[in-house]
Amino acid sequence: MIKALRGTKDILPDEITLWDYIENTGRDIFNIYGYNEIRTPVIEEASLFIRSIGDATDIVQKEMYVFSDRGGRNIALRPEATASIVRACIENSLFHAGGVTKLFYTGPMFRAERPQQGRQRQFYQIGVEAIGSDSPFIDAEVIAMAIKFLEKLGIKKFHIKVNSLGCQKDKASVMEKHKESFRPHLEKLCADCKGRFEKNVLRIFDCKKDSCKVIAENVKTESALCGDCAEHFKQVKHGLDLLGVKYIEDHRIVRGLDYYTKTVFEITQEDLGAKDAICAGGRYNNLVKELGGKDTPAIGFAFGIERLALALAKPSSLACPERSRGKPRASSPNVFIAVAGERLYNEAFRLLNDLRKAEISSEMDYESKSLKAQMRRAEKIGAKFAVIMGEEEFKKGKVILRDMEKHSQEEMDLKDIVMKFKKVGIVL
């Protein structure tokens, strides 16, 4: 039997309503803030991601799906959307002169990782990009919007962590400062952390080993941000205060993509297990230029939709647990036509078609099942009414209309059925 590939999943009809809810809520919120939707291809030239995310990063080195197409082109399945969107903006001249281009997106991303809770190989993100301003107000606004999205969804128990990596020049000295503060303890760190020291110092802060934790907690690194970046970060925090955003300043926040500069942030949620980051983002002031556009500052974030769905499925994560969106039902028909006597199938089939033509959702069974079985089916799929066609009534041109919820029924003319439902004006 052929099965879905490792790390991929079918999103079944029962879950789709939850996904629609997440995506539609995002659309509503992002629209309010002036963002327009964009859809870019799932495949791109691999070099786009190598140049943007960084060729030394794990995402590019170990996780990117890369292949040669029939024309020998080097293709990658996108591991994230930002690079594609920047590419699309440059290619289609979407930048507003002197203004901010605000875009949002939703769609599948691909990373060849080992699956675990909240992590798949094909996963979905919903996110935004605001391109064209370095104003700290934008930073604060974008973060506030992410929170608004979570609040609107009804998710609670999340935490916002912010940090600044500084500009391109600062990034090197920030890392150097951290290295300096760890250097005296280098011998006492675990083997993994010794590797991290060279590769990515900040990861030492995330080490699970107690011995490393103790060292990390006591290490104090002085700020290495230049004057401009320090001031920018201060303004961002001021903006967040103005908007009433409660955040934690965490100098250990570091993103796995090379293009980030200055402000970076992360939102975690308590009920998600090991993969608790529900949203991450930050500034990427050099990326547009790096990809061949004009020197343009930008900022964005991405939410993991599976992780949002995971949180929404846990009543403990919801502001209103009673309105849990764990298992929404697929759509149910308004009318089920039950037929007693196979000779009436033609009439029933015709009525079914008439109802549907009148845009009244309806179903019937073609399997010659017993009336009891048909009624059970009607109940099962949540039909609001049953039209029962029997030989006796049909001779008089009549059928039985049964209200499934009220458990009551009446005889009426077959020709009036469609009109009857139109008058009742059933709404799903």
Next chain:
RNA sequence: GUGGGUGUAGCUCAGCGGUUAGAGCACUUGACUGUGGCUCAAGGGGCCGGGGGUUCAAUUCCCCUCAUCCACCCCA
């Protein structure tokens, strides 16, 4: 890539070195000769993940493999 857990009916899971592998839910049929939800009864469904080994005998024990879940690395 590394470590641990789990693979038995459509679903959730029992089970045991030894007749014909079970339960609940779901499904079908009947009690109710033309009416759903409750009850009761009957019935259909299983390469016990795959391969190899030990044994008189393996779904059960051992090895390998695959899948899956969780965790690590890393990340949304």
